[in-house]
Amino acid sequence: xxxxxxxxxxxxxxxxxxxxxxxxxxxxxxxxxxxxxxxxxxxxxxxxxxxxxxxxxxxxxxxxxxxxxxxxxxxxxxxxxxxxxxxxxxxxxxxxxxxxxxxxxxxxxxxxxxxxxxxxxxxxxxxxxxxxxxxxxxxxxxxxxxxxxxxxxxxxxxxxxxxxxxxxxxxxxxxxxxxxxxxxxxxxxxxxxxxxxxxxxxxxxxxxxxxxxxxxxxxxxxxxxxxxxxxxxxxxxxxxxxxxxxxxxxxxxxxxxxxxxxxxxxxxxxxxxxxxxxxxxxxxxxxxxxxxxxxxxxxxxxxxxxxxxxxxxxxxxxxxxxxxxxxxxxxxxxxxxxxxxxxxxxxxxxxxxxxxxxxxxxxxxxxxxxxxxxxxxxxxxxxxxxxxxxxxxxxxxxxxxxxxxxxxxxxxx
Amino acid sequence: xxxxxxxxxxxxxxxxxxxxxxxxxxxxxxxxxxxxxxxxxxxxxxxxxxxxxxxxxxxxxxxxxxxxxxxxxxxxxxxxxxxxxxxxxxxxxxxxxxxxxxxxxxxxxxxxxxxxxxxxxxxxxxxxxxxxxxxxxxxxxxxxxxxxxxxxxxxxxxxxxxxxxxxxxxxxxxxxxxxxxxxxxxxxxxxxxxxxxxxxxxxxxxxxxxxxxxxxxxxxxxxxxxxxxxxxxxxxxxxxxxxxxxxxxxxxxxxxxxxxxxxxxxxxxxxxxxxxxxxxxxxxxxxxxxxxxxxxxxxxxxxxxxxxxxxxxxxxxxxxxxxxxxxxxxxxxxxxxxxxxxxxxxxxxxxxxxxxxxxxxxxxxxxxxxxxxxxxxxxxxxxxxxxxxxxxxxxxxxxxxxxxxxxxxxxxx
Numbered sequence: 160x161x162x163x164x165x166x167x168x169x170x171x172x173x174x175x176x177x178x179x180x181x182x183x184x185x186x187x188x189x190x191x192x193x194x195x196x197x198x199x200x201x202x203x204x205x206x207x208x209x210x211x212x213x214x215x216x217x218x219x220x221x222x223x224x225x226x227x228x229x230x231x232x233x234x235x236x237x238x239x240x241x242x243x244x245x246x247x248x249x250x251x252x253x254x255x256x257x258x259x260x261x262x263x264x265x266x267x268x269x270x271x272x273x274x275x276x277x278x279x280x281x282x283x284x285x286x287x288x289x290x291x292x293x294x295x296x297x298x299x300x301x302x303x304x305x306x307x308x309x310x311x312x313x314x315x316x317x318x319x320x321x322x323x324x325x326x327x328x329x330x331x332x333x334x335x336x337x338x339x340x341x342x343x344x345x346x347x348x349x350x351x352x353x354x355x356x357x358x359x360x361x362x363x364x365x366x367x368x369x370x371x372x373x374x375x376x377x378x379x380x381x382x383x384x385x386x387x388x389x390x391x392x393x394x395x396x397x398x399x400x401x402x403x404x405x406x407x408x409x410x411x412x413x414x415x416x417x418x419x420x421x422x423x424x425x426x427x428x429x430x431x432x433x434x435x436x437x438x439x440x441x442x443x444x445x446x447x448x449x450x451x452x453x454x455x456x457x458x459x460x461x462x463x464x465x466x467x468x469x470x471x472x473x474x475x476x477x478x479x480x481x482x483x484x485x486x487x488x489x490x491x492x493x494x495x496x497x498x499x500x501x502x503x504x505x506x507x508x509x510x511x512x513x514x515x516x517x518x519x520x521x522x523x524x525x526x527x528x529x530x531x532x533x534x535x536x537x538x539x540x541x542x543x544x545x546x547x548x549x550x551x552x553x554x555x556x557x558x559x560x561x562x563x564x565x566x567x568x569x570x571x572x
Numbered sequence: 573x574x575x576x577x578x579x580x581x582x583x584x585x586x587x588x589x590x591x592x593x594x595x596x597x598x599x600x601x602x603x604x605x606x607x608x609x610x611x612x613x614x615x616x617x618x619x620x621x622x623x624x625x626x627x628x629x630x631x632x633x634x635x636x637x638x639x640x641x642x643x644x645x646x647x648x649x650x651x652x653x654x655x656x657x658x659x660x661x662x663x664x665x666x667x668x669x670x671x672x673x674x675x676x677x678x679x680x681x682x683x684x685x686x687x688x689x690x691x692x693x694x695x696x697x698x699x700x701x702x703x704x705x706x707x708x709x710x711x712x713x714x715x716x717x718x719x720x721x722x723x724x725x726x727x728x729x730x731x732x733x734x735x736x737x738x739x740x741x742x743x744x745x746x747x748x749x750x751x752x753x754x755x756x757x758x759x760x761x762x763x764x765x766x767x768x769x770x771x772x773x774x775x776x777x778x779x780x781x782x783x784x785x786x787x788x789x790x791x792x793x794x795x796x797x798x799x800x801x802x803x804x805x806x807x808x809x810x811x812x813x814x815x816x817x818x819x820x821x822x823x824x825x826x827x828x829x830x831x832x833x834x835x836x837x838x839x840x841x842x843x844x845x846x847x848x849x850x851x852x853x854x855x856x857x858x859x860x861x862x863x864x865x866x867x868x869x870x871x872x873x874x875x876x877x878x879x880x881x882x883x884x885x886x887x888x889x890x891x892x893x894x895x896x897x898x899x900x901x902x903x904x905x906x907x908x909x910x911x912x913x914x915x916x917x918x919x920x921x922x923x924x925x926x927x928x929x930x931x932x933x934x935x936x937x938x939x940x941x942x943x944x945x946x947x948x949x950x951x952x953x954x955x956x957x958x959x960x961x962x963x964x965x966x967x968x969x970x971x972x973x974x975x976x977x978x979x980x981x982x983x984x985x
Binding site: 173174202203207208209211212215216217227234517518540541545549550 | 941942943944945946958959960961962963964965968970971972973974975980981982983984985
């Protein structure tokens, strides 16, 4: 028995003026979504807790069955895993922007004039040469991810993620030094190592040919590294061990790959899966169907619904929903034929009028041979609220799915 | 964006014979209640936990977002705050009755023949003169509240609320000495100070002219103080700080004012708001409308539904519900016009056939621009159970409301 979990990022929404008071799911003609609802049991789900807006990282931890209030290890580690760094226990990872500062150290652009990936990759290679000398036994690793983004890893004994963000999150502010966030030796060591890295990075970047060339052309130089979101590997039993399953994840966005990898999923790379509305969804769906040959649990992440929500484009969200629904058809066919299970939901509500994560529950539908099929015929926030699942918590979803495929051991006798 | 929380005390009920098997809410013609349900999303709510009968104090702690299993500090402190005592961290407060004992120290009346407020106030002033000598650095403060009721505060270092009730809760029983409820020095000190206060109180009351006069007239003397419900200030972040809001409470009953004040609400005093069925509800509603100019969260408490439930008067409860519904109309008009949010619910179920708190869930409806409006058209226990909120917990309500007004920070990234 096998199960597919499809998460459409930011799928939940609110009544929307541009859609005559409907939510995008209500407004959409999404036949395959509705087919899942009609064949299955439906409900609403508080991914973290009622009213709590989830980040994408904490939301996915909960959906995979790990309480983010206990296990959230900061975002940096997920980003590092997502770009393919072989992160080890004890490593502290940071998401980094390459930015532009003026002579006073004030941030003038957090994205260095949207520097190209090609140029940023060259700078990242130079930054990866930096050696930490002031803190005993600590090594720095720097990897480019996309455009102005990169990942910094501090590796060594006795490090801590309790270090403040250096990224100012806004322009016009002087870049601060990193500070330890608690009294531990580990936090002080980490802050000191990070400071040395950042000082050396500024020198390397200032004199680097790529930046000299950019300045000559009137472009903003990438002359500062701005780390944020210090994180470590979460200290958990992997999902494969917890349930005795083989688990595969298919995602475009680095963060989602990172969370999936951190909890023990194998990553299946799909060419053209890039976490945007132009993703190669057809190939992702084909990959999911193929993965069912080998894996008990297949996680398929689709980012486009969140992207158009952040762009505050409700009509486009309707179109994206209809497109996803169409593209999912072969997967739903396959699951139906085989008598497998499939759950579809979102990781949070991103109202497309507001463009930011909110704490409203998300709709969920689960189809499969043993579910208690209810009367819900349409997959949307309001219809699902009348379904047989009633209102559940994100943290319970994985156990519910594993129960259907017979992977939850008896508690007691 | 702003929100009003209306709590009708003891609103929830059960199918009732006197109402042909309907609940009072089902039997009532309450147009404004139903208007809120029709415009909003509805559900049922376990204020503390399914099946758990809440006290009014623990219920309101939960509704304000504070887990009573963690934070309930005893009722005494809420009573003290409700009568306007400037309670300080470390103070231990007791609810007290003035009662009547016979020569053997046996309670013959827990309310001293329903002594008048005027007489009790004079006795309270005498009790407030008592000095504690046997326990180092402890001061006693006694305040009259209403009729036979008062509040005792023990102030000083190293005191504890772990002290037994002296109030016998029934007549025909000898008044016990206070006992420490744990092995701590603090509990022993508090019990000793309380015993000294009570011994001195008996002497003062026995010889007091008010009591001599009462005995002469054949009335029962108020010759004993019966403390119960030792409590301290809860050790919490105030609601204003937790969500970054301004919060005002409008209530008649002292307990509700006390809980609201303890968690950080400003109290708005309304002349004639007295926590009874004769309360000046029109002025309370006007005060709530006015408070919306200054405050982000306005809490409006209405006691009358609980009072008639305790009187086991289902028909009167129907009338009271219809009256409250009418009086709330201007507030619901205002909230609709401004595009604010309003939630209406109860703090517990008080079946009007039984006259005591029960653990059945209460109905809830939330209206406002972003709610997912469901099909429920009537505000009662059964209709709301089919609504889009499904079944929630009291502890989650405040986060749900704060999510709507944009006050819940993202968890994760």
